[in-house]
Amino acid sequence: QKEVEQNSGPLSVPEGAIASLNCTYSDRGSQSFFWYRQYSGKSPELIMFIYSNGDKEDGRFTAQLNKASQYVSLLIRDSQPSDSATYLCAVDPGSARQLTFGSGTQLTVLP
Amino acid sequence: DAEITQSPRHKITETGRQVTLACHQTWNHNNMFWYRQDLGHGLRLIHYSYGVQDTNKGEVSDGYSVSRSNTEDLPLTLESAASSQTSVYFCASSPGLDYGYTFGSGTRLTVV
Numbered sequence: 323q324k325e326v327e328q329n330s331g332p333l334s335v336p337e338g339a340i341a342s343l344n345c346t347y348s349d350r351g352s353q354s355f356f357w358y359r360q361y362s363g364k365s366p367e368l369i370m371f372i373y374s375n376g377d378k379e380d381g382r383f384t385a386q387l388n389k390a391s392q393y394v395s396l397l398i399r400d401s402q403p404s405d406s407a408t409y410l411c412a413v414d415p416g417s418a419r420q421l422t423f424g425s426g427t428q429l430t431v432l433p
Numbered sequence: 434d435a436e437i438t439q440s441p442r443h444k445i446t447e448t449g450r451q452v453t454l455a456c457h458q459t460w461n462h463n464n465m466f467w468y469r470q471d472l473g474h475g476l477r478l479i480h481y482s483y484g485v486q487d488t489n490k491g492e493v494s495d496g497y498s499v500s501r502s503n504t505e506d507l508p509l510t511l512e513s514a515a516s517s518q519t520s521v522y523f524c525a526s527s528p529g530l531d532y533g534y535t536f537g538s539g540t541r542l543t544v545v
Contacts, residue, residue, distance in 0.1 A: 356533045365523055365536040366476075373531070410476070414530045419483065420466060420491070421534060425475035 325349060326413050328424035336432050341398040343427050345411030348392065354414035355387055355394045356421065361407045370396060401431040435460040439524050439537035446544055452511040454540050456524030464527040465507040466534065467491075467499065469520040476523065482507055514544045 325348045335341045343357075354373050358366035372378045372385040372394065384397040394413075398405055411424040437458040446452050456465065467479040478491030480499040488499050496518060498510045511518055521541050525534035 354531055354533075358533075365539050366534075367536070368533045371531075371533055412533070419464070419530055420478055420481055421530065422478075423468075423476040425473065 325415065325422045326411055326424040328411050328427045330425055331428040332430055333427055334430045334432055335401050337401060337403060339401050341401045341405065341429055341431070343396040343409050343429065345394045345424055346392055347394070347413045349413070349415040350392065351416030352413045353416045356412040357385060357396045358410040358412060359407045360410060360426065366410055403431045403433050406430045437524060437526050437535055437537045439540050441540060442538065443541045444543070446514050446542070448514055448516060448544055450514050452514050452542065454509045454522055454542070456507045456509065456537055457505055458526040459505065460526055460528070460535065461504060462526035462528050463504065464529070465501070466525045467507065467509045468523045468525065469493065470523060471520050479509065516544050518542065519544045
């Protein structure tokens, strides 16, 4: 079982809709959770991080964490074509001092 | 502005040659990491360092080495390049895990 799992997609949503990206992790000791956005041919850039159970909002982005279910998600409201990218979930497993990344979910926002 | 730079951006090399990829950061971060990214595998950790003279093996370290002689640089060396090492390589740095990573722009390496 992979330590961090994401649906690879592709996920397509129409412009203006809510895009929902999901991630599960295996290590219950995980402390910190990150969402990165990666445009094709570019490097990953950090867009959200969350440490505590519940929701964290930043503009059109909301990260949701449920440690009991070992589940973290990213919601993108009012999706724009510029949001089309691969979204990587990363987890600090707690047992190590490096992040473990999921394989990413490719999102396409259709105009 | 502080930054993290990788060089070269693209490299083509022959099987069996030694290759070194450079990573330089001006954030003054103690933690530096090398990842490779391949379709279907996501980002996989090659080597990492928590400070000068400290280096550690990651998930896919066979055939790679690093050295850390100062805070700013963590060069990645492929001892004898193999076609399986054709990939995109990302360097990253971090002041601490709570802050996530900042990535360099990547090096696309092709081994022929």
